[in-house]
């Protein structure tokens with residue numbers, strides 16, 4: 001009875017919050033958990049096949065969405081916390097939204113993106129078959145404490161459970177989970193690529209061996225601490241990958257082969273290549289067909305803010321969410337590979353959800369753009385901390401008269417779009433993202449038609 005009451009009240013709360021225009025998906029789930037604490041484990045028992053959890057610092061939303069697209073392509077039913085509501089409340093809400101009033105509806109799969117700090121709580125209430133870990137970077141440490149602490153929490157939570165792990169073999173902070181948990185692990189990783197570098201200025205977290213503390217040596221870096229590493233002291237090195245990606249091309253669409261399967265995606269950037277590889281690995285592990293996997297990835301469209309393309313007065317405008325130094329550096333790498341002439345708008349806020357401490361912008365490397373032929377012409381800094389952003393860019397030696405400050409998002413975006421250049425990149429921290437997106441949607445409505453999916457593919461292919 002309490003279960004039905006919990007579902008009813010939460011569905012009502014969800015309906016009301018949508019009606020009132022609140023995006024909040026956490027609250028209905030939290031309400032239901034107060035009324036009936038076992039609600040999540042009860043509803044998770046209606047999953048007939050498997051439950052998958054995806055966690056890690058960057059890429060979990062994209063990876064989870066791609067796996068969802070594959071499950072859909074195979075024609076299965078599933079529960080998925082699509083809105084990025086990855087705390088216990090949000091995950092509970094997604095189960096309640098999917099089920100009927102009696103809470104008896106069955107699904108084939110559940111696919112859950114989980115915030116790192118919530119993995120231990122989640123595993124107490126549900127029994128996943130697979131936990132996939134994408135990577136670990138310093139991200140909003142003021143909220144979760146030290147990265148080490150988070151990693152240990154997850155290790156403790158999975159140890160002794162009947163779980164298989166899917167791990168990034170190229171990240172030394174992820175790849176050692178087998179030794180520490182004794183669980184069966186599957187690994188994915190990239191072979192040598194044309195984009196590798198013998199050094200990395202962005203490796204802060206993974207410099208030292210997790211076993212002996214000795215400085216790791218790298219044969220090559222893919223980005224940040226991801227690459228081919230070994231410890232000269234204790235022999236710790238990349239585990240052999242079960243899913244090896246070869247012949248990576250990003251020009252700018254992503255193409256590679258994994259265990260003889262050809263992958264094509266309209267996405268850009270090495271970090272997205274990793275997200276795709278992670279999703280493919282899990283899909284192959286649980287027996288999805290190659291055709292379904294390939295098709296789902298090829299037609300997968302970027303979601304709001306995780307690289308969304310607008311067409312405003314014939315100018316290609318690309319909106320990207322940046323929330324930490326690693327993601328920001330990856331975005332700069334990506335846009336420097338785009339041969340189009342361009343301008344760069346950056347909105348930086350310091351609200352709680354962005355992380356109050358913005359010192360991470362000093363780990364963003366603008367200096368490498370200096371000698372790049374296709375670097376942005378102008379840098380327009382906006383948001384609550386526009387001045388800090390401008391100072392940061394200036395410090396890396398880019399021409400001062402090309403760095404502008406416009407605290408108002410709208411004025412800044414309009415200025416960016418009015419400058420000569422084929423493409424405008426709009427980068428935004430979390431709490432400015434939806435405002436930026438709304439401004440771009442309005443401008444697109446006023447000055448241009450949205451690109452169709454085919455045109456998006458086309459424009460990305462021909463711009464190389």
Ligand SMILES: [Zn+2]
Nearest residue numbers: 209212231234
């Ligand atoms: Zn070592």
